[in-house]
Amino acid sequence: MKTEQKWAVIGLAIGMLCPLLLVAQRLGESHNTWGKTAANGLAIATPAVCAAGAFLAGRKITRSEERFAQQIDNDRKQWFMLDDFIGSLDRGDMRAQVSNDFNDRKIAAQLDGYKTKLMAEKEEEARRTWETRGLASFGELLRATTDLSHLADDVVRFLVKYVDGNQGSIFFLQEQPDEEPVLTLAACYAYERKKHMTKTIAPGEGLVGQCYFEKETIVLHQVPKDYIRITSGLGTGAPGFIAIVPLKTNDQVNGVLEIASFKKLSNNAVKFLEKAAEAFSSVIQSMKTNDHVRTLLEASQRQTEELRSQEEEMRQNMEEIQAIQEQMSRQLERNTVIRHALEAREKVLGLTTILSESDVFGTILFANDKFCELAQYSQEELIGKPHNLIRHPDMPKEIFRQMWVEIKAGNAFHGIIKNRRKDGSHYWVDSTIVPVIEDGKIVKYIGARYHIKDDDVAEKLFFRQMRRMGLLDLVR
Structure with missing residues (x-):
């Protein structure tokens, strides 16, 4: 039975109460015929009116229920569309679209915006993942060698x-x-x-x-x-x-x-x-940087080795120097002894020997005190002067010519010579002249003379010398 029919039956039942009430009232009254007649008509019409009103009310309620059920069904379909769209996004299907049958276009636009944002975030996440994975792999590669x-x-x-x-x-x-x-x-x-x-x-x-x-x-x-x-x-x-x-x-x-x-x-x-x-x-x-540090370290190690080598070399040199110093000290001691001996000999030689040096031309370069004392000249007067300054005129020139021949040939000359003092007096000497040779060349001459104080002895030695030299005729 339809809903409106149910409501009509209910209205009819309610309407039947009026005739029943009227019957009960009539049983208690016996006069007023008009009133009875009107009440009878109203009582007879009441069930029909109530049934019609209830029928109309039932129809309205039925239509409201149908619209409500239709709204619920439509809402369920809308929610199914949303669930399908959200489920697709949740599964990663970014191609999903909100159905055109979805009624609320504002919500549909918001959902499309959400999908666009989600796609952008997903792309950004994929980009970050791609970059992070790449940089991690690249970092491992850089550490590999x-x-x-x-x-x-x-x-x-x-x-x-x-x-x-x-x-x-x-x-x-x-x-x-x-x-x-x-x-x-x-x-x-x-x-x-x-x-x-x-x-x-x-x-x-x-x-x-x-x-x-x-x-x-x-x-x-x-x-x-x-x-x-x-x-x-x-x-x-x-x-x-x-x-x-x-x-x-x-x-x-x-x-x-x-x-x-x-x-x-x-x-x-x-x-x-x-x-x-x-x-x-x-x-x-x-x-x-590591190569530079390694180079510096290697250079430092080489320098350290060189310094160590130099230190060892210096130690050896110091030992050698110390040995040389000790040797020089001993040599110095010996030289001191020799110097003292030489000084003593020189002193003796200076007291007993007439010494002089001259260049290759006979110019006096040195004369000792004994020479100056016997010749009566000072050193200033002798040095730079020729040796013939003290030659006595009685001496034959041939003797000096032979002397020069001998000493220029690199040989020593020995002879008895008569010299002249500054005051014109004479003195005799036993003279020896020796050439000094350096690098195969004569650089100077050294003369050593001994004073012959006895003239008779000197003259005898002189004549013997002249006889030996074959020059005796020059002094007779």
């Missing part, structure tokens, strides 16, 4: 593959004594220029040199013609993208990284290359 040349090969290979590039190269800064530094090719991966790669680049020269000079990343979306060619399995072609990144640490550039690709690299890939380049530059700087 201490050979900078091999490390450069591994680095350029890793970076080209990780950013999905095609070719790459690394240039290191090379210091040159008394010259400007240059960028030298250290490593390359799948790299081929049109003819030959330039292995040395001056700062400021070309794009690589410009990157070093400016210390900033250079990104090219339009690569100059014939700059480089990318070789692949399909042939060769010009790259569509090039990133040139300085290997920089604390504003100190240690080299340049160049990555070429057919397709454009994302900004995230370029930032990753910059971070990797900074990390690699730190390793380069550290290796350079």
Whole structure:
């Protein structure tokens, strides 16, 4: 039975109460016919009116229930649409869309905005994960070797593959004594220029040199013609993208990284290359510092060894010097004894012998006190004068001629000579003249004479000498 029919039956039942009440009232009354007639009509109409009113009320209630049920069903469908959309997002399906049948477009727009934000966060998270994983792997690579040349090969290979590039190269800064530094090719991966790669680049020269000079990343979306060619399995072609990144640490550039690709690299890939380049530059700087420290240490060790060797040599020299000093001390003691003996002999010689020295021409260079005393001349009067200053006129010149022949020949001359004093008197000497030879040449003559005080003895010796020399006729 329908709801409105139920309500009509209920209204009819209520309406039947009126006739029943009227019947009861009539049983108690017996007059007023009009009133009875009106009440009878009202009593008869009341059930129909109540049934109709209840029927209409039931219909209204039924329609309200149908609208409420329809609203609940619609709301359930709306929630199913939301649940399906949110479930798709939760499963990571970012292609999900809010159904066009969803009635609240404001909420739909908010959900689309949430999905866009979620997609951006997911992409950012994926980018961070990609970068973090790459930098972690790159860090392990940097710690794997201490050979900078091999490390450069591994680095350029890793970076080209990780950013999905095609070719790459690394240039290191090379210091040159008394010259400007240059960028030298250290490593390359799948790299081929049109003819030959330039292995040395001056700062400021070309794009690589410009990157070093400016210390900033250079990104090219339009690569100059014939700059480089990318070789692949399909042939060769010009790259569509090039990133040139300085290997920089604390504003100190240690080299340049160049990555070429057919397709454009994302900004995230370029930032990753910059971070990797900074990390690699730190390793380069550290290796350079370690090499410098190692060089200084080796130099210090060599200097220490040299100093130790020099110290040992100095110790040996000191021992030798000490031995020499001891030897010299002993020699000095002996020399002192010899000097004293020589002084005594010289004193005796000075008292007994007439000594003089002359040059090769007979000019007096030295005369001892005994010479000056016997000749009655002072040293000032004798030195610089010829020996014939004291020659006596009685002496034949032939004797002196033979004397010069002997001493110039390097032989010693011995003879009895009569000399003249300053006052004109004479004195006899037993004279010996010896040439002094140095480097095979006569440099001077030394004369030693002994005074013959007895004239008779001197004359006898003189005549005997003249007879021996065959000059006796010159004195008769």
